Amino acid sequence: MTTKYTEDHEYIRVDGAHGIVGITNYAQDQLGDIVFVELPSIGQKLKKGDEAAVVESVKAASEIYSPASGTVTEVNMALAAEPGLINTSPDADGWIFKLKLDRAAELDALMDDAAYAKHTA
Amino acid sequence: MAEPQTEDLKTVVLNDEHVKLGGRMVPFSGYSLPVQYPTGIIAEHKWTREHAGLFDVSHMGPSFLLLDQKSGDAQKDHETIAALVEPLVCGDIKGLKPGQIRYTLLLNEAGGALDDLMLARPADPAWAGTLYVIVNAGTKQGDWSRIAAAAGGQAKLNRADNCGLLALQGPEAVAIADRLVPGVQDLGFMTYGSFSWGGTQLVISRSGYTGEDGVEILVEPEYATQLWNALLADPRVKPIGLGARDSLRLEAGLPLYGHDLDETVSPTEAGLNFAISKRRREAADFPGAPRILKEFAGDLGRVRVGLFVEGAPAREGAEILDASGAAIGRVTSGGFAPSLNRAIALGFVPAASSSPGTKLQVSVRGRLQPAEVTPLPFVPHRYVRKATP
Incomplete structure (x- = not known):
């Protein structure tokens, strides 16, 4: 399993043809307390860079863009009741949606751990 | 970002x-x-x-307006300084008791709000002939110029925003x-x-x-x-x-200047009738009095209301629609209420749609969400009002 990152601070944890998407710890810290999450629909087809979800902090709404093209297979319903999971556990319980990837090769353009660490340094 | x-x-x-x-x-x-x-x-x-x-x-604009030539009679000096600023605002400044603060609005000739501000009379008679004036950060230069111009050569405005x-x-x-x-x-x-x-x-x-x-x-x-x-x-x-x-x-349901109040909004539209003092209403001697008194009597186009919003917060600029889907107004401030754990908003709607309990809708990112007119404040005020000695 590998994790890749976008410049907009989404991550995608990839296992074969499937990926789990969320926002990074850096992003949740910048946004502050998350109070609402708008999730994509299951079966929704996304192209890389499409708006997939919206997270709302007390102050503002921020769009979450899909790190890759694919079909939404699952969304994290726990966020409806507890949007703060994105703050407390951005890379585990605070995941946002799962994606069946169209082309795994598309991920090569994203940053790996080391590049993302540099990006946020 | x-x-x-x-x-x-x-x-x-x-x-x-x-x-x-x-x-x-x-x-x-x-x-x-x-x-x-x-x-x-x-x-x-x-x-x-x-x-x-x-x-x-x-960052706000605290300041003091000081009468140049004091008579030595505390009440008279207060009345003189009050008379310099009253033509700009709808509050009774002359009637302030020593030590009292009043929330009021600086108005244009059309009755629109140029700012909301606090004016206060010093408790100590030695300071009679002074007003403590606190204006908003974003409007302070304009407000102070206006107040200084109204004071003419009779009073000096000292900024205290350092x-x-x-x-x-x-x-x-x-x-x-x-x-x-x-x-x-x-x-x-x-x-x-x-x-x-x-x-x-x-x-x-x-x-x-x-x-x-x-x-x-x-x-x-x-x-x-x-x-x-x-x-x-x-x-x-x-x-x-x-x-x-x-x-x-x-x-607390309190308006924020530049969002819930601007140069087109009158105090009555904003739900601030308490800030239009009785003496001033009776004298009809404040800027925009014809419009504001008409509105005060009930002839009102739009009103500021509180909304409980279901779902995502409706932010400033979001459209407000009636139950049938007709656009009737806009949200002027909105967000998440941590004490209530839900989304709330302030906005303007026609008077006919302003009664608490009225079912409305808000448009958030192109989708309609239910909203309901709610009495203000959303969370009760807990001010401690003591009888004036």
Whole structure:
């Protein structure tokens, strides 16, 4: 399993043809307390860079863009009741949606751990 | 995420303290100010409702208007200075009792709000002929020019925005301030006085904009850090940023200038009839009186209302629609209410759609969400009003 990152601070944890998407710890810290999450629909087809979800902090709404093209297979319903999971556990319980990837090769353009660490340094 | 522009931003006298406390500095009204500290907006908001929150509001516009030639008769001197500013506002300034603060509005000739502000009469007769004037940060230059012009050659406007202006708000705020500066708890809500503290004079008002009891303290710049830290030394006090300041005032249903109030909005439309003093109404002698008195009598196009919003927060600019889907207004402030754990908003709708319980809708990112007109404030005010001695 590998994790890749976008410049907009989404991550995608990839296992074969499937990926789990969320926002990074850096992003949740910048946004502050998350109070609402708008999730994509299951079966929704996304192209890389499409708006997939919206997270709302007390102050503002921020769009979450899909790190890759694919079909939404699952969304994290726990966020409806507890949007703060994105703050407390951005890379585990605070995941946002799962994606069946169209082309795994598309991920090569994203940053790996080391590049993302540099990006946020 | 766009990086904020930091050039040309002014800093407040407590800037270093905010940075030391881990405040996240953002541009606001031309100043660099903390939007939050490390604990975050929700924790800061709740702390203020339960204990005491310390806010740096030094970017605002405290000032003093001083009569040039005093007669020596305190009442007469007050009436003279009041008469200079009354033509600009809808409040009864002449009728202020010594030590009393009044919330009022600076109006244009069309009855629209140029700003909302506090005007106060000193308690000490030695200071008669002075008004303590506190205006908003974003409008202060214009407000001060207007007030100075109205004062003509008869009074001088002294800005005090080089000073520190601290607000301590919450149910424990007054007891904490009183321990530091004995006598503060004897002030009733919306009164103020001058107090000695550690070799300086503090101007302390029992007032605020969170819906909670509390004080606002004007302090000489040289003493601001010392006062800030003396207040923070009390374990019941935590520093609070702009984010929670906004969510607290929104829950309290209080309008924010530049959002819920602007040059087109009259005090009556904004639900601020209490700020149009009876004497002024009877005399019809304030800017925009024909329009405002007509509205006051019930002939009103639009009204500011509170909305409970289902689902995602409806932010400023979101369209408000009636139950049938017709667009009827816009949200002017909206967000998440930490004390209520739901989305709330302020906005303007036609009077016919303004009764509490009216079912409306808001458009958020192109989707309609249910909303319901709700009485203001969303969270009850807890001011401590004492009988004036």
